[in-house]
Amino acid sequence: MSMSQPRHFDNRHSRWVARLKILFPLIAVILLSTMFLFSDKRDQGSSLPFSEIEIDRILTEGRVAKPSYTGVGSNGAAINLSAAEAWPNAEGPYTIEANEIAGEWDGVSGNPIALTAKTGRLLERQNQLRLTGGVLVRDSHGYLIEGETLLVDLTTLDLTSDQDIIGFGPPGRIDAGGLKVTRVQGTPLVIFTNGVRVLYQPATAGRETDK
Amino acid sequence: QGTGISLGGLTQDTSAPVEVVANELQVNQTDGQATFIGDVLVTQGDMKLSADRILVDYATGGAQGRIEKLTANGSVTLITPEEAAESRAATYVIDTGEVVMTGDVLLTQGDTALAGEKLTINLETGTGQMSGRVRTVFQTKSGQ
Numbered sequence: 216m217s218m219s220q221p222r223h224f225d226n227r228h229s230r231w232v233a234r235l236k237i238l239f240p241l242i243a244v245i246l247l248s249t250m251f252l253f254s255d256k257r258d259q260g261s262s263l264p265f266s267e268i269e270i271d272r273i274l275t276e277g278r279v280a281k282p283s284y285t286g287v288g289s290n291g292a293a294i295n296l297s298a299a300e301a302w303p304n305a306e307g308p309y310t311i312e313a314n315e316i317a318g319e320w321d322g323v324s325g326n327p328i329a330l331t332a333k334t335g336r337l338l339e340r341q342n343q344l345r346l347t348g349g350v351l352v353r354d355s356h357g358y359l360i361e362g363e364t365l366l367v368d369l370t371t372l373d374l375t376s377d378q379d380i381i382g383f384g385p386p387g388r389i390d391a392g393g394l395k396v397t398r399v400q401g402t403p404l405v406i407f408t409n410g411v412r413v414l415y416q417p418a419t420a421g422r423e424t425d426k
Numbered sequence: 427q428g429t430g431i432s433l434g435g436l437t438q439d440t441s442a443p444v445e446v447v448a449n450e451l452q453v454n455q456t457d458g459q460a461t462f463i464g465d466v467l468v469t470q471g472d473m474k475l476s477a478d479r480i481l482v483d484y485a486t487g488g489a490q491g492r493i494e495k496l497t498a499n500g501s502v503t504l505i506t507p508e509e510a511a512e513s514r515a516a517t518y519v520i521d522t523g524e525v526v527m528t529g530d531v532l533l534t535q536g537d538t539a540l541a542g543e544k545l546t547i548n549l550e551t552g553t554g555q556m557s558g559r560v561r562t563v564f565q566t567k568s569g570q
Contacts, residue, residue: 325455356458357491385484385491386460389451403455411451411462415444417520420492 278302282313284337284344288372290398293321296344298335309339316346320374320396322403326355328396330374332365342369350376352396354405358384360394373397382407387415428557429540431533434508438549440523442471444493446480458484468496468518473549474505475518475525495519502527504547510534511545523549531556532563539563 224230282301287293296318304310313335319327333348344367352360352374362380367373374396382389392409449464460482468475478500485492496518504511504525514529527545533556543558 322455325457328455354453354455356453356455358453384453384460386446386482386493387491391451405453405455407451407453408449411446411448413446413451413462415446415493415520417444417493418441 284318286369286372288368288370288398290371290373291323291401292372292398292403293323294367294372295319295321296330296335304336311337311339313337320372322396322398324401325403328355328403328405329353330365343367344369352394352405356385358382358389358405360389360405360407362394365394371397377409380407386413387420389413428555429542429560431535431540431554431556433506433547433549433552433554434535436472436506436508436549436552438471438473438523438552440470440520440550444468444470444520448480466498468498470520472507475502475516476505477502477516493520506549508535511547513545523551525549531558537564 224233279301281297281299283295283297285293285295296316298313298317299315301311301313304312314333316330316332316335318330320330321327330346330350330352332346332350334346336345336347337343338345346365346367347363350362350365352358352362352365360380360382362376363378365374365376368375374394376394378393380391380394382391382394389407389411390413391407391411393407395404395406395408397404397406446462446466446468448462448466450462452461452463453459454461462480462482464478466477466480468480475496475498477498479498481497481499482493483495483497485494498516498518500514502513502516504516504527511527511531511533513527513531516525516527518525525547527547528543531542531545533540533542533545533554539562540556540560541563542556542560545554545556547554
């Protein structure tokens with residue numbers, strides 16, 4: 216069987232085989248290169264959670280004092296949070312733990328909403344920051360909301376809690392099955408969700424309540 | 427011109443607690459407007475007011491937290507011990523106990539029903555006035 220490939224084939228089959236031997240690898244190369252173009256979803260939308268340098272410091276030094284996180288959401292909201300300390304979670308390279316979280320969610324129009332929580336876990340894979348432990352959300356219209364967890368979607372920067380929350384505000388005490396802080400057509404909204412109950416006491420309303 | 431009506435011995439204490447239940451409460455962060463949305467039910471004493479949406483207006487200037495008025499929209503119904511009234515919209519000023527229902531108003535008292543464009547009720551005194559093309563509607567036995 217001669218090693219060198221004869222250039223001309225007498226039948227259509229061999230000619231096709233020769234052409235495909237060139238075509239298929241070419242297609243493979245093209246496919247491979249475009250695949251890399253689309254594969255990295257991570258840094259679309261919000262800026263990288265924790266700036267580049269912070270992540271390296273957290274991952275190398277293990278613990279970082281006073282880290283801060285800022286981000287702009289796809290619906291226009293902005294957030295900046297700081298913590299007492301942050302450290303990489305042993306389980307996964309993409310999980311960062313932090314404690315004593317405090318910061319603001321800014322819906323752009325209207326005043327920012329203050330957030331505090333005891334602990335935070337940044338799950339970069341799910342593009343989510345989970346705040347837990349004595350979560351407090353306070354807006355500028357006299358509403359104070361207490362809950363156990365608050366999820367920050369790092370792409371839209373919507374805040375959601377699907378657990379019961381207790382709120383205190385101008386109408387009185389608010390019990391609800393969940394909370395959502397988001398922007399709808401440019402308007403920032405705090406929404407008590409999953410069923411709401413408010414008890415308004417006309418007799419005492421308006422007097423300085425302790426809250 | 428309007429038809430005076432009396433509500434069966436209703437004397438509402440307007441300082442009684444008001445409970446509001448709904449699917450959602452939305453607080454607009456730009457202007458602070460609070461809106462209850464979805465199966466909203468307001469209960470105060472013997473009175474129940476339900477609607478699709480209820481906006482809460484606070485007393486301006488006065489001590490923060492005093493509700494001045496509730497504005498209900500969308501399949502509004504007002505239930506009192508002996509009456510039921512429906513309309514498209516309604517407002518309820520809590521301090522004065524005044525409810526004003528507007529838009530295809532139908533007030534049912536026992537067998538008789540009164541239809542009109544506007545019904546004003548004072549929950550404290552138990553009196554009211556229907557106005558705007560007022561007509562009495564007799565419930566046929568088959569109607570509820």
